Amino acid sequence: MKEPLATKYSFKDIEEKHYRSWEENSLFHAGIDSRKTPFSIVIPPPNVTGILHMGHALNNTIQDILIRYKKMNGFEALWMPGTDHAGIATQNVVERKIAREGTSRQKLGREKFLERVWEWKQEYGSTIIRQLRSLGCACDWQRTRFTMDEEYSDAVLEVFVRLYEKKLIYRGNYIINWCPRCQTALADEEAPHKDVDGFLYHIKYPLKDSPEYVVVATTRPETMLGDTAVAVNPRDGRYQHLLGRTVLLPLMEREIPIIEDDFVDPEFGTGAVKVTPAHDPNDYAMGRRHNLQFINILHPDGRCNENAGDYAGSDRFEAREAILEDLKERRLLLKIEPHKHAVGHCYRCHTVIEPYLSKQWFVKMKPLSIPAKKAVEEGTIKFYPERWTKVYLNWMENIQDWCISRQIWWGHRIPAWYCGQCNPQLKVYIEPKGGRVDKDEKISLARFDIPLDEITVLADIEPIISKTKPCCPHCESGDYMIQDPQVLDTWFSSWLWPFATFGWPFNQKTEDRKQKTAEDELNYFYPTSVLVTAPEIIFFWVARMIMAGFEFMGDVPFRDVYIHGTVRDDTGKKMSKSLGNSIDPLDVIAEYGTDALRFSLISIAAMGQDVFLSKEKFEFGRNFCNKLWNASRFILMNMDDKTVSGVDFKKEKLALAEAWILSRFNSTLKNLNKALETYRLNEAAGVLYEFFWHQFCDWYIELAKLNIGESNTQAVLLSVLERSVLLLHPFAPFITEEIWQKVTPQAGPVMTQPWPQVEECLIDEKLELDMQRVIDVCVAVRNMRSENNIKPKEKKVLQIFTEDKAARETLSVYAEYLKRLANISELTFCEEVPKKTSCASSVVAGCQLFMPVEGLDVGCEKEKIAQQVSQLRRHISRKDSLLSNENYLKKAPPEVVEKEKQSRRQLQEELEKLEAINNALK
C-alpha cells in the first residue's frame, strides 16, 4: 500500500510548494545542449505597468503548455521571460502618482522624474512576473530581461545607428498623430480610428470684394483658423467661375486663394474643401502641391496658439463651440448635418488625436518589409490560424514609414547630438540663467537639456548620430554636446526582443567567455520556434520583429506564429479593466486553483477563436482536477507494495478490460500528440478529458474493481494513471506533480520525465469493438432499469438471445463485467426469443436482451417498440433510396457504399429483432 492521498484535494497546499521546488532545482533553466534539439519561445514581454489579466493568463498558459510538452519530449526548451518599459503607459502611471503628491514632471525636471520612474519600476515592475509564477509558468527566470536594461539599451541604440547609417532612419517634417494629453507623437498604429457620431458643418466663405460666397463642409470647424486655401475639383462645373479668385476667411479675415485639385471629390459635401495644410494629412499634401502656407494653430496641449487670433488660449473643442457660435451670429453657418466619421484616438489614453505638423524621426519601412513579406508568402513563417497571413501581408503591402520619436522622457533617448558651441541658437541651453558658463564650473547635465516643447530649435541642425556622447566635428569639442531630448517608440526596442534578449550585439566588455556563451546561445536558440500572441499586436510587434530579424540577424525570428483569440466576457465585450467586466485570474486561482484556471481556459479556447468567459466556466477545470485527484486516490489505496510501473504489457496476457484501456490510452496519446503539434490545444485538453474521465474512470476503474487484487489489474491501473498524469502535466502542472510524487516518489519531478511513447502494437480496433459491445449491453440494461423504475440496488437476471456467435462469445466470456456494471445476478443465453414473455427488452449490439419485470406494462412496452420500429423503417427507406440510386453506386467510393450496405443490413436485423420481441410479448 502506497502512501494514501488526502481525502480532499486541496490545491492551496501544493501550488507554492511545487513551484518553489521547480525553481530551486533550476528545472526552468535551459542552455546549450548539443545532444538536444533546441525549442525556444520568447515571451511577449508584458508592460511593467501590467497586472495579470485573463489575456495574459491565456497567452502564458499556451506558452507554458508548449514549453513543458517540448521539455518532456527531449527538447532543450527555453522560455525567455522579461518585461517591456512601455514608454507612454509607464510615464502616465508615474505622472498620475506624483500628481497625487502635488507635483508634476515639469516641476521635477527630467532627471528627477526619471529617478521616480525607476523607483516605481523597482517597486512595481516585477508584479506581473510574480503573477506569472503563480500561473505556473516555466520561464527561465534567471534570464529575465527588461527593455531598458543596459545591455538591451545598447542593442536599441546600435540599431538606431545602423539604420541611420543605411539611411533607413531620417528626420522629416510631416503630419503625424499627436496626442494632446500625452503630448507626444504617435505612430499610425498607435492612433486607431473609431467611428464617432459627429457633424458636418457647412460654412459660407465669402468671396473677396463680392457678395458671392462658396460653401465648404467640415467636421472640424476649428481648423478653419489655419485654412490657407479652398480647393475644388477642376472638373466640377459648378465652381469654374471661382478659380483664381480669393476668399476672405471668416473670423480671421485672411485672404486665401481658391485652388483646383484632383483630390477633391465633387460628390462629397459641397464639393468645395477648406484646406488646412498644418492640421490634416490630405490638406498637407495639397499644401505641398500648391505651395500653400502652413499655419499651425495649436499648442502641443491642444489649446489654440497665437495664430488662432481671438481664440488663442482656448482648448480646441471650446474653440470649436465658440467658432460655431460666432459663425452663426454672422449667418455664415449654413447647416449642420449629423455625420459619422472615423477619428483617431490615442491607444494609451483614448484622447482624440490631432493631426499635427512637426519634425519627427522616421524609419523607412519599404526596404525592411521586402524579406519580411517574402518569408510569410513562402511559408518560412507560418501563422496559426492561417487567416492572419492575409492580414499581415496586406499591411506589409501598404506599409508606411514609422514615426519613432516620442516627446516623452521615459524611454531610450535618441542618440542624436547637436553642438551647443557651433549652433548659436542652442547657446541658451548650455548657459545657466542670467550668466555665462564659468570655465571651471562643472556644467551640470540639466543645463544641457532642451525642453521638449522647444525641440523645434533642432529642426534645421544636422545631428551627429552616436551611441555615446561624440565630439563635434567642427569645433572638435565634446563639452557642449546636447542630446536630442526625444525618446524612441517603445516598439523600437520590442522589435529586437527575439535576439536582443540574448545579449546581441555583444558589445559589452565583460569577460570574453561569458560573451562567447551568449553568442553561442543566440546561435543555438535563434530563430525561436514559435511566437504566441494576440491579434492586436500583429502590426505593432509581430511584423516589426520579422523585419528586424532579417535586417539584423539575417533570418526569421520565429518559425510559427500562434495567434490566439481575445478574452471577452460572456456578453462578448472585450474584457478590460476600464469596462469593469474583467475576471481577475488571481481570484480564480484563489477560488478554484491554478490548474483549474489553466485547464478551463485552454479547453474553452479553440484555436484562434475569441474566448468568452464567466466565472462559472472555471468549474469545468476544477471538477476535472477533483476527478483526477480522486481517481488517483482510489488507485493508490488499492496498490500492493510490489506493484510496479513501467511494465511491458503483452496483449495476449491481458483480459479484455485491460487490453481495452491500453488500446484506448495509446489511441488517445496519438490524437493528443497530433493536436499538440498543430496548436489545437483545446482539442488536446478535450482528448485527455474524455479519455481520463469517460473511459478510464467511468469504465476501466469500475471494471478493475472486480479484480483489484490481481497484479495485472494493479499494474495496468498504475501504468495508465502514471502516464495520464504525465500527459496532463503541461495542462495542469501542480496537481500532476503532487500526484506524480505520491505515485512514484523516487522518480523526480514530472517535467523531467520522458513523454510516453505510443505503443502501436497495443492499439486494437477489434478489441475495442468487443468492449464496446459490453458497454452497449450494460447501458441498455441500465436503461431498462431506469425505464421500469428498478432501483440500482435490486439485482436482476438477464437473458440474452443472439445468433451472432462472436457477440455471444464475448458476452459470455465477460459476463462478470456485465454482472458487476449492471448489477446482474444471473446472465443466461437463451436459444430463442422467449414466448409470451413479460420482460422488459432491448435490442442492442446484435442481441436481444430480456429482463423480467414484475407487473410490466405490456401496452407501454409495445408502444415503445412500435416507435422504435417506425423510426427504423424511416432510416431503412432512406438507405434504400440511396442504395437504389445508380449515380450513388457509380460515383461514391466503394468502401462508402459497402459501409452503407452493411449499415442497411444491421438496421434490417435490428428491425426484425424488435418485431420478434413485439410478437413474443403477451
Next chain:
RNA sequence: GGGCGCGUAGCACAGUUGGUUAGAGCACCUCCCUUACAAGGAGGGGGUCGUAGGUUCGAGUCCUACCGCGCCCACCA
C-alpha cells in the same frame, strides 16, 4: 469603402480534408449519499446546423446572394 470572424440544443461552444441516425460541457428532468469522487454516479428530454439558392450520388462542412452580430484596416473633408 475594403477585409476577416461568427450565427449549430435553454446557455455559451466543438465539429481537422464533404460520407452511417450532428457532439461533449453547463442548465433541465428522473433515480441513486453503491466502500475514489454529491465538485459525484446512472438514465433521459432537447437541434429542419441564420435564410434562400447552387455544386455534388451525398452539404453543418464547398460556392453565391441575403439577414443578423462582432472585429480589423482605409487620408473622403
